[in-house]
Amino acid sequence: MNTPVRVLIADDQVLIRTGLATIIDAQPDLEVVGECGDGRAAVDLARELNPDMVVMDVRMPVLDGIEATRLLAGAGVAHPIKVLVVTTFNLDEYVYEALRAGASGFLLKDAPPGQLLQGIRTVATGAALLAPEVTRQLVGRYAARIRPPKGTPDDVALTPRELEVLRLIANGLSNSEIAGTLVISPETVKTYVSRILTKLDLRDRVQAVVYAYRRGLVT
Known part of the structure; x- marks a missing residue:
């Protein structure tokens, strides 16, 4: 047991x-x-x-x-x-x-x-x-305050698809919702999420959301 x-x-x-x-x-x-x-x-x-x-x-x-x-x-x-x-x-x-x-x-x-x-x-x-129903309001409301100054370089290169997945994560979508939006399998989404977290040295999706808003990847 x-x-x-x-x-x-x-x-x-x-x-x-x-x-x-x-x-x-x-x-x-x-x-x-x-x-x-x-x-x-x-x-x-x-x-x-x-x-x-x-x-x-x-x-x-x-x-x-x-x-x-x-x-x-x-x-x-x-x-x-x-x-x-x-x-x-x-x-x-x-x-x-x-x-x-x-x-x-x-x-x-x-x-x-x-x-x-x-x-x-x-x-x-x-x-x-993250409670999906309030993610946009919660993080989005404070996005301007947490973003770095203009001109701050993005020191980690993500592929276009990884950036797309990251933006959807930051907008509160679950893996299944991301899969439906991008017309890919949930397993593929999991792979992308894992790559994003590894590349950005982030612990979990929460940190990925904060990162996305700090970098101005979502509005």
Whole structure:
């Protein structure tokens, strides 16, 4: 039998933590190993318990979820822990900052339980999770702020097809949607995505989205 995915929950609202824990622990392939109500405790518990992933709120006392994410999954962390940010849509700027800090994805707090559980499983496998319905608004809204100054050279050469796939990723399309748009197989799309991540030295699709907007590849 496979070992359950070990999940740490960080949210400053007790009722939300309890609800999340109840939903997650009811799954045979998932296990809640700890709960906490602030970002500092999340960092300390994560380092102590070494969970497979952390379900992280953004606005918490002592240390917010963005800084906690940076300490657990950011660049330079020796043993990064996967982080799934769960927040409300009106905090989309905080979500974007959390993605830059190293989070593997985000979901909205009003997502149905099934979507939350699938999100946890997706991130736990090492894949990234972007809520497609808000990707354009979320990253696009801050594109002007995150782009480099005009004239900044693109130091990595992608093929025209790879650029096309990258633009579609940045617009929130899934692999199957990209396959339909380009009239190619999902397996071919996976190959292109893998090449893009390798060439750009990116961890996952989340970082690919940020890269695309920083380079002005999408508007």
